[in-house]
Amino acid sequence: MLAVRGLCKSFGAKRVLDRVDLDLSSGESLVVIGGSGTGKSVLLRCILGLEVPDAGSIMWNGAPIGPGFMDAFGMLFQNAALFDSLPVWRNVAFRLLRTMPKAQARAIAVEKLARVGLGPEVADLYPAALSGGMRKRAGLARAIAADPRVIFFDEPTTGLDPIRAATINALIRDIVDETGATAITITHDMSSVRAIADRVALLDQGRLRWQGGVAEMDTAADDYLRDFIAGRPRPMARVPEA
Numbered sequence: 111m112l113a114v115r116g117l118c119k120s121f122g123a124k125r126v127l128d129r130v131d132l133d134l135s136s137g138e139s140l141v142v143i144g145g146s147g148t149g150k151s152v153l154l155r156c157i158l159g160l161e162v163p164d165a166g167s168i169m170w171n172g173a174p175i176g177p178g179f180m181d182a183f184g185m186l187f188q189n190a191a192l193f194d195s196l197p198v199w200r201n202v203a204f205r206l207l208r209t210m211p212k213a214q215a216r217a218i219a220v221e222k223l224a225r226v227g228l229g230p231e232v233a234d235l236y237p238a239a240l241s242g243g244m245r246k247r248a249g250l251a252r253a254i255a256a257d258p259r260v261i262f263f264d265e266p267t268t269g270l271d272p273i274r275a276a277t278i279n280a281l282i283r284d285i286v287d288e289t290g291a292t293a294i295t296i297t298h299d300m301s302s303v304r305a306i307a308d309r310v311a312l313l314d315q316g317r318l319r320w321q322g323g324v325a326e327m328d329t330a331a332d333d334y335l336r337d338f339i340a341g342r343p344r345p346m347a348r349v350p351e352a
């Protein structure tokens with residue numbers, strides 16, 4: 111469904127993505143891991159069309175990424191990225207308001223808020239009144255508001271304590287299962303990987319170093335992957351500069 115081939119991206123002399131190939135089937139949940147500065151966000155930005163690759167292709171359902179794809183995806187941004195000047199329901203309904211009457215968009219927003227565990231009383235609050243966990247939930251409600259076929263999760267647990275992180279991870283997995291959406295998550299958080307992934311891809315120095323099923327991850331022979339999973343320090347020469 112999503113096929114990335116030979117993706118290259120450099121900034122000046124720095125090659126950030128180096129011939130990355132990636133395949134994602136419909137309904138699959140892929141988690142991309144890798145150290146800081148290994149190109150995870152650049153890969154995501156290329157897929158979203160926010161960055162122009164130097165070489166390679168990104169196809170969705172057999173065609174280059176275009177407006178159809180832009181209408182079909184939802185995104186949970188790092189730190190939720192809510193608009194502070196809009197009440198929560200308008201944040202959630204942001205895209206819906208372009209295509210439907212206000213009352214209908216608001217009803218869907220309230221329904222999506224309920225799905226992520228936020229009651230109707232939250233709808234009229236402003237983001238400043240929400241805790242970090244509630245902001246994430248509201249961001250998640252916005253990501254699923256238009257029933258996307260593909261959902262991107264950018265560092266979904268950043269800034270959350272371990273219990274809230276586990277709750278958000280479980281919610282993401284439930285939503286992905288329920289909706290049958292294809293999901294791409296980028297994270298350093300191994301608890302997210304275990305909770306969300308069907309398949310894992312490890313980026314290292316711009317190359318896709320390892321990919322496989324989440325169940326194969328713990329027995330993989332790759333030494334960097336093993337250190338990454340265990341959080342073991344490595345000699346600085348082996349740790350890419352951010």
Ligand SMILES: Nc1ncnc2c1ncn2[C@@H]1O[C@H](COP(=O)(O)OP(=O)(O)OP(=O)(O)O)[C@@H](O)[C@H]1O
Pocket residue numbers: 121126144145146147148149150151152153298351352
């Ligand atoms: N617009 C840009 N101009 C110049 N360099 C950039 C730009 N965007 C990213 N980079 C560089 O590309 C490299 C990869 O960045 P990227 O943000 O993709 O890393 P990451 O794997 O997402 O890291 P982190 O986990 O810390 O967010 C970094 O060295 C970064 O400085």
